[in-house]
Amino acid sequence: MTDVLLTWLCSYLLHSSLLIAGLWAAERAGLLGRLGTSTQEALWRLALLGGLVSASLPLLPALPAGEPAPPAHAVSSVPAAVPAAAPVAEPPSRVVDAPVATAPQAQLGTLPLATRLAPQAHDVAIGLVALWLAGAALLMARLALQWAWLRRTVRRLPPVADARWQALATQRAGEMGVARPALRLALRGWASPLMAPGRVLCLPAWCLDLPDDEARAVLGHELAHLRRRDPAWRLLSAALRALLWPQLLNRIAGQRLDLLAELACDAAAAAPAGQRLALAQSLLRCAQALKDAGPHHGPALACGAVTPGSPLMARVRRLLKGDGEGDAAPRERRALRWGLLAAMLAGLVALPAVVVSHTDARGLLERFDLGELADGLSMHGGTRIYSRYPGGSFAVKLNGSVGFNDAEDDVQTLTGTLAVREREGGVLREMTLTSSADGRIERDYRVDRESRPLDEAARQWWSQAVHRTSEAMTDPLVRARKLFAKGGMDAVLADLEAAHEDFPRRLRVEAVLKLGEPLPPVVLDRLIAAAALLGGGFDRREALVAIARLPLAEAAQLAWLKAAAGIDGDFDRREALAALAPRLSMAPAVVEAWQQVLGRIGGDFDLRSAIETQVAATPQPPVLRGALQAAGRLQGDFDKREALAAVARQLRGDEPELVEAYARTAAGIQGGFERREALTTLLDRAALAPAGVEQVIAAAEGMDAGFERLQVLLRVAGKLDEAKAGTPALVDRLRRAGRGLGDFERGQLETALDRLG
Structure with missing residues (x-):
């Protein structure tokens, strides 16, 4: 593996260096200036990506063919079934x-320390591979964090409320044939308009005062980035620089591609008549804003109108002279463009590979x-x-x-x-x-x-x-059948209990279940006990899932739930509970044990999913009561609302204890929208008694958002009107819950209450 990685890396460094350096030399000689922007961009993209392909081609014949090797597990890797050899008629092989006699060899551990640690030729190669992979992992992690931070930051930016900009963006997007992006106000330090991930156009404060023609020019430039998929290309370029960081020339290729993208977007934004001067003026304003903002002008992964390294004055002169892509830009015949690309591809395939061999890391590890x-x-x-x-x-x-x-x-x-x-x-x-x-x-x-x-x-x-x-x-099922034929179920279970590692023990548990033999309670108890000894969360979950498919008595379910509570990991614990969900006993002790397992789940998503699965499988009052109690531990408003909705779908409305617990849990939701949805779901799904209606009103009364509270109260009034159950006490309770609302909202509530009489 070290040989393959080092061969590929050295070949890539050679090929990409020749491509990028050759293209850079042609640019310095003035040859690329005679080509169109789109042709230059295609050549630079091929220079950036071509080395990946050419370095991989020589390795294709060396790739292993046939069936893939069995997966390697952390503890052991077990292949497909290899049956024991059957008796043969011929005499066994001798x-x-x-x-073979060999000369005595010195043990590595007995060699002098200086001799063992003395560097050898292949150690350098192994060190290079390790250094490359470690650097690539660190840089890719840094890039992923940057990307995640940018997406999270952009989602939290306030939207642009200016109706003029919204209208201009809609009009300009229609003219350019792209979907209109969301408009948001950029952070204070982001001086340039930029297209961020998620099709979001971030506008700095100085942009909002631009006249219409300059605003249209800015929108045209950024929408051109979107139409050309420049954000994706920029992310790809950044990922290549991180993964292949030893190739420093990738930075030159990335800079050239960024500049060509800006020129192409300038040409697209200036295409309508009269937009050249407006775009040039907006670029100058942006340059001044960049100067005032200092070195931290904006995120590197977003596509901005101006970057500090771009030749701004050349772009402005190009616009003022009419030297845009649509007018006097250099144009070449299509045959020339494709001929250049074909010649570059042919040279790419003809480049020699750098072959490195005999760099196995085993000897180095032995010496240490x-x-x-x-x-x-x-x-x-x-x-x-x-x-x-x-x-x-x-x-x-x-x-x-x-x-x-x-x-x-x-x-x-x-x-x-x-x-x-x-x-x-x-x-x-x-x-x-x-x-x-x-x-x-x-x-x-x-x-x-x-x-x-x-x-x-x-x-x-x-x-x-x-x-x-x-x-x-040996295949566990074949082994189990062999043991069963010799010594019955006791021999099979003894072999299972003798396994000391998780993976073979789990396979033997599954093999017992596949035998198809009757499993009395004592056998089930031993199987569950064996599963409970599995330390890995995945193996214990898989063993318990297999056992859960059997009909388990109350005592067996209690032992099973105790084993499930010890699973390490919320996901595995939730998946195990899902397997038992359709067969969960309603005995009080079993339901209490189920709640204890739920109490071990810490993640909101896994806990909510476990609640939803169990409630849908066994919508009995004990389960609904336990589900509501568990839902109260959810931290996120969305997950709590979804868990309550699953319970609401199973309520009839005449269960006062459950309705009270539901309203009390809903009252703990902080977000107004989520609490409103939880309460209205209960109102829509269940025919509530007057006491239940009062509890819903009390839960809505504590809402801070006036609009959300009004919606719940109006829904209550509508339900009472439909059922002709608007008693004076409930009408007065609704009116008191509406105190503190604005005049308009109070008017809407009073109108609804008037219909109740």
Whole structure:
């Protein structure tokens, strides 16, 4: 992998350097000035992106073909089912146990420190790859934070309320054939108009006083950025500079593309008659604002009308002379444009690749006593198993297929190679099995990389290693059926409980359920207990989800919920509860245990989703009561409103305790709109008794926003009018809840109350 990465990086640096430097030299010689802006832009884009393609082409034949390797898990990687070898009629193959005699080799750990740490040629290559990847990760994280900050900041900007600008933006967008962007007031330090992510045009304060012609010119320039998709191109250029930061020439290509984009947008904004002078004047005003704003003129990821590095005076002179893209700009034949691009592409394909080899990081890690990490890196390809435990690690790599004997203490058949490596107590043991052309299995046993004969200690270690390998490589269902045939369900459960790692234990739990055998309560209890011992949130969730598909009695559900409460992670805990939701018992102890699991969910989204799923599956009063209690813990107004809406859809209105709890929870929503929606949903879904109506009115009475409070009160009045239930007491209660409203809102409420009599 190090060879591939370094080969690609070196080839890219060579190719992109030739492309960008060659284009820059042509520009300095005045050759590009004779071409149109669009042709120059196409050439610079090809120079920026072409190196990515040309550096990747030589690697395509080297990519692995066929089926992908099995996924690697954090603890172990288990391949697809490899059945145990069946008995054969012919005599078993002869096993060769005589290792090849080799000269004694020095152990790496015994070499002098200076010798082990002395740099070698390939260490530099590995260091370059590590430095490149680390720098790319840091710069991409920085870019992502910048992008997220810009989007969040833009969403919070106040909208432009000027009707003139709104009308001009609508008219100009229609003329240019693009959807009108949202107009917002820019931050104080943003001196230039700019097009921000989310199709938002941010206007600084000085723009609002521009005359109509200059305002139209500014809008035309920014809408041209939108039509040309310049924000996306700018983000792509920034991402390439971050990922491929060793190529410093990418900055030159990005600057040229930014300048050409500004010229193209100037031409588009100046295209209507009489707009050239207006655009030039607006650019000069923008330049003055930039000068006053200082170095922090605006965000780098947005497309502005003017940037400090742009040749402003040249752009102004170009406009005043009529040297725009639409008039006297250099134009070339279409054949010339495509010919230049084709020639550049042909040169791109013909560029040689830089091939780097023999930079495997395993040797470097071994010299630093990081052998366990080296095992994880080197045991790639084919079928592999890698697990770490306190004091050691166990790794297996299989290229081909393998079959084990019935006792699972030795290999019976092998096609290809099998390598087993274990580090424990500072000792490295290795066994490499290779199948020969005549059917024999040749074995090479080593201790600390020195060949050793297979003595009694070696055979004992090998039998244990084979047993572990067989457990991991044999399909869990095949293994469960084999054990069940020998010793019944007790043998299967004993094998399940003997697994010490999460992944194989979870697979064995699922295998028990797939046997199709009757599972008495004692077996279910052992399965749930085994699932509760899984430490990983994903594995415990998957095991519990599989168990939840069975009919579970009250005691089993209590044990299941106790195991679910210990899941690490809100998402996995919520997904596990969703599996049990249709079968949740309404016994008080089970419902209380369910609420305790909900209490362990900290995220609003996951808690709200768990509430919605359970309420929809079992809309019984105990669940609705627990759902309302859990909804009160939600922090976000939106999630609380959505959870209440799920409960409201299941209420009839004649449950005074539930309606009271609903109104009390809704009263805890701070946002006026969200509280209004929660209360009106209850009014629309349920036929409330007078006491419930009073509770809704009381919840609305505490709202600060007069408009939102009025809407709830009007909805209450409308419901009372429809049901002919407008008693004098309720009418008086509505009138008192309307105190503090404005005169207009009070008038609307009084009109609605008059219809109640």
